[in-house]
Amino acid sequence: MNATERVTYATLAAGQTEEFRRKYDEAVARVRAGFGAKHPHRIDGHEVTSERWFEDRSPVDTRIVIGHFPIGTAADVDRAVSAARRAYPDWSGRPWQERCAIIRRAADMIEERGFELSALVSLEAGKNRLEAMGDVTETADLARYYCEQMEKNGGFDRPMARFTSNEETRSVLKPFGVWAIISPFNFPFALAGGPISGALVAGNTVVLKPSHETPLTALALHDIFIEAGVPTGALHLVFGTGPETGEALTSHPGVDGILFTGSKAVGMNIYHRFSKDFPKPCITEMGGKNPAIVMDSADLADAAEGIMKSAFGLQGQKCSACSRVYVHASVKDKFLELLLQKTAAITVGDPSAHGVWLGPVIHQRAYKDYAKYAELAWKDGKVLAGGKALTDGALAHGYFVAPTIVDGLPHDHTLFQNELFVPIVCVASFDTLEQALDLANGTEYGLTAGFFSAHQKEIDRFLERIEAGVVYINRKAGATTGAWPGVQPFGGWKGSGSSGKASGGLYYVQQFMREQSRTIVH
Numbered sequence: 410m411n412a413t414e415r416v417t418y419a420t421l422a423a424g425q426t427e428e429f430r431r432k433y434d435e436a437v438a439r440v441r442a443g444f445g446a447k448h449p450h451r452i453d454g455h456e457v458t459s460e461r462w463f464e465d466r467s468p469v470d471t472r473i474v475i476g477h478f479p480i481g482t483a484a485d486v487d488r489a490v491s492a493a494r495r496a497y498p499d500w501s502g503r504p505w506q507e508r509c510a511i512i513r514r515a516a517d518m519i520e521e522r523g524f525e526l527s528a529l530v531s532l533e534a535g536k537n538r539l540e541a542m543g544d545v546t547e548t549a550d551l552a553r554y555y556c557e558q559m560e561k562n563g564g565f566d567r568p569m570a571r572f573t574s575n576e577e578t579r580s581v582l583k584p585f586g587v588w589a590i591i592s593p594f595n596f597p598f599a600l601a602g603g604p605i606s607g608a609l610v611a612g613n614t615v616v617l618k619p620s621h622e623t624p625l626t627a628l629a630l631h632d633i634f635i636e637a638g639v640p641t642g643a644l645h646l647v648f649g650t651g652p653e654t655g656e657a658l659t660s661h662p663g664v665d666g667i668l669f670t671g672s673k674a675v676g677m678n679i680y681h682r683f684s685k686d687f688p689k690p691c692i693t694e695m696g697g698k699n700p701a702i703v704m705d706s707a708d709l710a711d712a713a714e715g716i717m718k719s720a721f722g723l724q725g726q727k728c729s730a731c732s733r734v735y736v737h738a739s740v741k742d743k744f745l746e747l748l749l750q751k752t753a754a755i756t757v758g759d760p761s762a763h764g765v766w767l768g769p770v771i772h773q774r775a776y777k778d779y780a781k782y783a784e785l786a787w788k789d790g791k792v793l794a795g796g797k798a799l800t801d802g803a804l805a806h807g808y809f810v811a812p813t814i815v816d817g818l819p820h821d822h823t824l825f826q827n828e829l830f831v832p833i834v835c836v837a838s839f840d841t842l843e844q845a846l847d848l849a850n851g852t853e854y855g856l857t858a859g860f861f862s863a864h865q866k867e868i869d870r871f872l873e874r875i876e877a878g879v880v881y882i883n884r885k886a887g888a889t890t891g892a893w894p895g896v897q898p899f900g901g902w903k904g905s906g907s908s909g910k911a912s913g914g915l916y917y918v919q920q921f922m923r924e925q926s927r928t929i930v931h
Contacts, residue, residue: 425538430763433538436524437761440532447477448628450485450648453492454641459485463650465624468535468769469759470806475533478624481649486616486657489645493587493614494663496642501584501612505564509556512610515637516552519545519602519630526598526629531761533623534597535768535808538760540723544598547894548630551603551913554894555610558918565922575931582922584612585690586665589658591651591679593670594771595726597623600694602630603894603912604668605644609634611921613666614643618658622771624648651675659683666690666921670728673828673853673904680907692920693907694900696828697728697856699889700849702871703744704842705737707861708883713747715859715881715888716834721755721812722890724770725832728905729857729879731889733825735845738838745793745816745836752794752812758803769808770831776808779831783813785824786833791817795832826852842867850876855902857881859888878902878911 425433449456459479467473479485500508519526523545530541559565565582588608592601601619608615619627631646647654651671659667659679666689669679676693683691701719703712719731736744760768770776776798783796795813813833818824824835839845849858858877862868868882878901879892892899898914900906910916 425763432524433528433761433763436528437532440525440528441473444473444475445477448625448648450479450481450489451628451631451635451641451646452485452489453645457485457488463621465533465622467532468771468808469532469761471808472806473532476625478621478648481618481647481654481657483657485647485649486654486661487663489616489647490587490658490661490663492642493616493645496640497584497586497614500609500614500640500643503612505559505610505612508610508612509559511638512552512556512606515606515634515639516549518633518637519549519552519598522633526626528761529626529629530597530623531768533626534594535760535771536723537766537768538763541760544596547596548598548602550894551599552606554913555603555607555918557895558915559610565919569926576928577931578926578928581925581927582611582919583925584922586613587663588613588615588666588668588921589661589664590615590617591655591658591667591669591671592617592619592627594620594622595723595728597626598630600670601627604670605630605634607912607918608666608668608921609639609643611918613921616645616647616658616664618647618649618655621648621650666692668692668694670694672696676907677904690920691907694912695728695905695907696830696854697730697901697905698733698826698828698852698854699729699731699857699859699877700733700735701731701859701888702839702842702845702849702861703734703736703740704860704862704864704867705739706863706867707740708863709740709744709747711883711885712861712888713744713751715861715885717748717751717755718886719859719888719890720834721752721767721832722887724767724810725812725834726771726775726830727890728828728901729890729892729899730830731859732829732834733849734834734836735839735848736836737845738840741836741838745814748814748836749794752814755812757799757809757811759807767812767832770810772808775831776810778829779810779833782824782829782831782833783810785822786813786815786818789818789822790815790824790835793836820848820851828854842870846871846874850874853904856905857889857901859884861888876902878906
């Protein structure tokens with residue numbers, strides 16, 4: 410792909426050309442042809458097998474076996490961590506400019522292989538073409554952005570003030586050592602490739618444990634980094650489950666830092682367990698229960714469009730998904746009419762196919778969760794749309810569910826308070842902005858939030874009071890979703906994140922490093 414053909418999330422959103430459709434169709438066929446193989450761990454440049462294996466099946470059609478992968482044991486994890494520790498002196502000792510060049514090469518390769526990688530994401534994670542290509546191109550941009558941050562900050566080596574003329578002091582950020590990165594299924598490229606890039610460019614070595622729902626995507630990503638020039642000792646890939654493989658990794662004494670993306674329950678467990686003899690960095694990027702507020706002055710069509718996209722994009726399986734909507738009582742009926750119209754127009758089906766917007770939820774557990782939450786919605790509220798599984802025709806063999814809008818629930822209801830990770834959005838009315846802000850802030854999460862208003866004073870008040878790390882005002886493209894590297898730093902407050910620093914932002918790379926003050930007297 411040359412520069413004139415470069416496909417990004419922004420250009421794709423503007424419209425898919427016939428050439429794009431053809432290339433995507435061809436990529437889907439190529440990817441499908443490679444399904445069903447066995448894929449060992451990648452540890453220190455070797456293919457390593459385990460006694461037990463698991464099947465990776467497509468949520469689009471569970472009859473499709475994507476591949477077979479080993480369940481990593483404590484011994485596998487120890488082998489990977491030990492190899493990463495041996496490789497650390499060489500990798501961290503290389504000039505940061507050399508590390509940047511390698512990571513940038515990986516970014517270029519990710520982009521060059523965008524169609525094939527996106528097709529894999531569609532079939533393995535259930536993302537539509539727009540979302541899948543966005544995931545892949547965002548990964549490349551994250552890698553480039555972190556290299557740019559190293560360059561702009563001179564490798565984080567800065568002169569400090571002097572007490573005397575013969576004394577020189579510098580502040581230098583140094584890598585920690587070995588990082589464990591545990592990535593989720595919903596952004597299998599960006600939420601693995603972004604942290605890998607940040608950790609590696611800072612000089613650390615990495616052991617990646619991806620979600621067992623998207624292992625083949627992780628393998629494709631790993632192989633690109635190695636092909637780009639990352640030493641095999643600096644990046645290792647261990648497959649497996651969270652309770653077994655993940656726990657072995659997060660409890661290994663040779664791991665110097667952890668970056669985990671996933672649920673609050675698992676993230677907090679890791680956070681409390683990790684530091685034993687002394688504090689160690691543990692970056693937990695956890696969930697969200699993200700609100701949108703619609704004022705009576707808002708452009709209701711834009712609000713309905715932005716909320717529909719954020720509530721139901723990737724089947725509601727984004728930590729930034731909009732799952733709560735608070736609408737001024739005077740415009741609630743008109744807003745709901747528009748939201749229902751836009752929701753009714755959603756096309757559900759195989760997300761790797763052109764024209765399909767909503768794919769399946771990721772696995773049977775999510776499918777059952779949806780049924781449980783839908784039952785609560787029917788019982789305790791008023792279901793305005795959806796509320797059922799979709800099993801007709803081509804949808805019979807996948808985990809397909811209808812996008813669901815619920816009204817009439819009390820504010821303290823489970824569906825208003827708990828992260829659901831399925832396509833269900835709850836709507837309620839309010840009378841004053843202060844009431845809406847109290848409701849919006851009234852959960853343990855603080856990741857993203859959206860606001861629709863035509864009045865600057867209201868916007869200012871929202872920005873002053875909202876408890877969220879990422880906020881959007883009057884955003885038709887996504888009320889609470891759609892952050893991009895170098896544009897919207899993405900990170901949460903309260904129960905949504907531990908570090909207070911955001912991915913794709915100015916302070917991300919520094920999290921993988923620690924400060925050393927160096928004073929030399931001449």
